[in-house]
Amino acid sequence: MNKFEQLGLNEALLNAIADMGFVDPSEVQEKAIPVLLEQDTDMVALAQTGTGKTAAFGFPMIQKIDVQSKRTQGLILSPTRELCLQIAQELKLYSKYMKRINVAAIYGGASISSQASEIKRGAQIVVATPGRMKDMISRGMVDITNIEYCVLDEADEMLNMGFYEDITDILSHTPEEKSTWLFSATMPKEVARIAKKFMTSPVEITVGSKNSGAQNVQHEYYLVSGRDRYPALKRLADANPDIFSVVFCRTKRDTQKVAEKLIEDGYNAGALHGDLSQNQRDIVMKSFRNRQIQMLVATDVAARGIDVDDVTHVINYQLPDETETYTHRSGRTGRAGKSGISMVIITKSELKKIKSLERIIQQEFEPKKIPNAEEICEIQLYHLASNIKNTTVHKEVEGYLPAVMDVLEGLDREELIKKMVSVEFSRFANYYNRTSDLDQPSANGQSSGNDGSTRYFINVGAKDGYDWKSLKDFLKAQTGLERDDVYKVDVKDSFSFFNTDTTHAEEILQIFSEFKMDGRFINVEVSSNAGGRGKERKKRREGSRRSGNSFERKNPKGFGSKNKGGKQRQKKSRW
Numbered sequence: 329m330n331k332f333e334q335l336g337l338n339e340a341l342l343n344a345i346a347d348m349g350f351v352d353p354s355e356v357q358e359k360a361i362p363v364l365l366e367q368d369t370d371m372v373a374l375a376q377t378g379t380g381k382t383a384a385f386g387f388p389m390i391q392k393i394d395v396q397s398k399r400t401q402g403l404i405l406s407p408t409r410e411l412c413l414q415i416a417q418e419l420k421l422y423s424k425y426m427k428r429i430n431v432a433a434i435y436g437g438a439s440i441s442s443q444a445s446e447i448k449r450g451a452q453i454v455v456a457t458p459g460r461m462k463d464m465i466s467r468g469m470v471d472i473t474n475i476e477y478c479v480l481d482e483a484d485e486m487l488n489m490g491f492y493e494d495i496t497d498i499l500s501h502t503p504e505e506k507s508t509w510l511f512s513a514t515m516p517k518e519v520a521r522i523a524k525k526f527m528t529s530p531v532e533i534t535v536g537s538k539n540s541g542a543q544n545v546q547h548e549y550y551l552v553s554g555r556d557r558y559p560a561l562k563r564l565a566d567a568n569p570d571i572f573s574v575v576f577c578r579t580k581r582d583t584q585k586v587a588e589k590l591i592e593d594g595y596n597a598g599a600l601h602g603d604l605s606q607n608q609r610d611i612v613m614k615s616f617r618n619r620q621i622q623m624l625v626a627t628d629v630a631a632r633g634i635d636v637d638d639v640t641h642v643i644n645y646q647l648p649d650e651t652e653t654y655t656h657r658s659g660r661t662g663r664a665g666k667s668g669i670s671m672v673i674i675t676k677s678e679l680k681k682i683k684s685l686e687r688i689i690q691q692e693f694e695p696k697k698i699p700n701a702e703e704i705c706e707i708q709l710y711h712l713a714s715n716i717k718n719t720t721v722h723k724e725v726e727g728y729l730p731a732v733m734d735v736l737e738g739l740d741r742e743e744l745i746k747k748m749v750s751v752e753f754s755r756f757a758n759y760y761n762r763t764s765d766l767d768q769p770s771a772n773g774q775s776s777g778n779d780g781s782t783r784y785f786i787n788v789g790a791k792d793g794y795d796w797k798s799l800k801d802f803l804k805a806q807t808g809l810e811r812d813d814v815y816k817v818d819v820k821d822s823f824s825f826f827n828t829d830t831t832h833a834e835e836i837l838q839i840f841s842e843f844k845m846d847g848r849f850i851n852v853e854v855s856s857n858a859g860g861r862g863k864e865r866k867k868r869r870e871g872s873r874r875s876g877n878s879f880e881r882k883n884p885k886g887f888g889s890k891n892k893g894g895k896q897r898q899k900k901s902r903w
């Protein structure tokens with residue numbers, strides 16, 4: 329007798345379970361299934377997504393449904409369309425050997441009439457989002473007056489999303505004597521209120537400890553200054569070349585902005601938030617599922633339904649407003665028995681929040697340093713080598729090989745490897761060579777003199793209508809520095825130099841890292857030589873920064889020229 333059989337599941341379900349490759353029941357399944365099969369009881373289960381909770385309520389519900397009747401017997405409410413579809417799909421898999429079971433998914437943004445006809449055909453189980461469900465009840469398209477089982481899935485999320493009224497309204501159309509099974513990752517007061525109002529002596533089960541995050545998720549935080557959030561994110565991605573992650577931002581606007589920047593900088597990123605149409609969201613999710621997107625930047629609400637099991641990292645670009653939400657975020661990784669990492673990029677002023685998060689997840693955070701240039705370069709170099717080793721050679725390459733061999737003649741193996749690796753690696757190393765450590769916000773030491781002053785190169789000059797005074801005014805306006813803070817302004821024909829105290833260096837470089845004016849990129853770099861214009865020019869040409877802050881990449885022919893290569897480059901790998 330296998331362990332699922334011991335729980336009391338019937339043969340049809342056991343066969344489906346075998347097909348799905350489940351070997352042992354998960355903790356929540358072990359605790360919930362026998363109770364729900366044997367008793368007609370209410371239940372409150374504290375369990376995260378990824379713990380197998382869909383099956384924990386799905387198996388017993390399917391087994392208890394009367395397949396002889398076509399009446400709606402089970403209702404499952406879930407917060408998002410994605411989750412709703414995911415649950416419906418899972419239930420269909422579970423019931424594949426029970427031909428007479430019909431499951432209908434009811435959610436907004438799709439044709440209400442086709443959903444209504446699906447119910448009419450005899451859906452014994454309806455999986456619905458609260459808004460659409462309410463709508464269909466009021467239009468008489470669904471009858472839930474005789475249901476026997478009602479599941480409130482991700483109850484805390486539904487309440488967070490403001491569905492309290494809808495849920496109470498929907499439940500008022502259901503019979504008193506049904507069984508209600510509430511699943512929630514956390515137990516805030518509102519959920520307890522719902523449980524109290526709509527349930528009678530529920531059996532309580534808890535998976536892991538109350539409100540705790542998944543035990544196989546490691547929590548880390550990275551302390552940076554506010555303006556370094558984005559560069560820090562890039563470094564975390566660069567230090568994890570195989571990252572497959574969800575990056576959480578607080579607002580739709582930030583989500584869009586961060587995703588756009590990442591795409592511009594050559595990362596495989598995408599945005600997921602409520603301002604996108606359903607179609608756009610579906611496309612993004614499809615790309616994420618098949619790994620075309622490695623970094624999915626999402627709002628909390630939009631990320632609710634993400635049903636991807638292999639997420640390696642959750643990155644909290646910003647912490648959520650509600651600390652409880654962190655549990656949901658980190659629960660996107662470490663699913664289905666896998667391990668994961670939840671990273672928090674945090675500033676000094678937010679540091680105290682880590683303590684309250686630790687209380688909620690009942691785990692400690694590990695303070696980590698943003699990887700420095702050397703570490704990243706090393707990781708990427710090895711990654712590159714392993715990519716070369718594992719790459720499949722294209723058939724078309726064969727035809728050109730003799731000519732290529734001719735070109736490369738005379739190079740021995742070691743030389744060839746060095747050169748090949750360098751082709752890709754130099755761009756990256758050049759970029760990182762010029763950056764300072766992010767979590768030690770001392771000023772960039774590259775060319776700060778002993779006098780605590782830093783000299784910069786800027787690619788605007790007299791040709792652009794500047795003189796020392798107007799350039800100083802321009803710099804003041806852009807940086808918020810005082811007049812006396814910008815000095816030694818030296819305007820040349822097509823470029824200029826200026827100084828600030830070294831304490832402002834990071835700020836200045838950050839402000840001008842992606843700076844665009846009248847469609848032109850304004851590039852500021854620390855100058856290694858106060859008057860060395862020849863050297864500066866050479867440096868610029870040779871060492872274009874790898875990513876979005878590259879003058880050469882974005883503006884290869886100088887001011888105002890179109891970036892003809894830009895689109896093509898974005899399609900290439902980051903390397």
Ligand code: AMP
Nearest residue numbers: 350352353354377378379380381382664
């Ligand atoms: P859930 O928490 O219901 O979202 O489930 C998370 C994932 O775990 C889904 O992909 C399920 O198919 C999978 N799963 C559920 N139960 C088991 C099990 N007993 N063994 C292995 N995988 C499971």
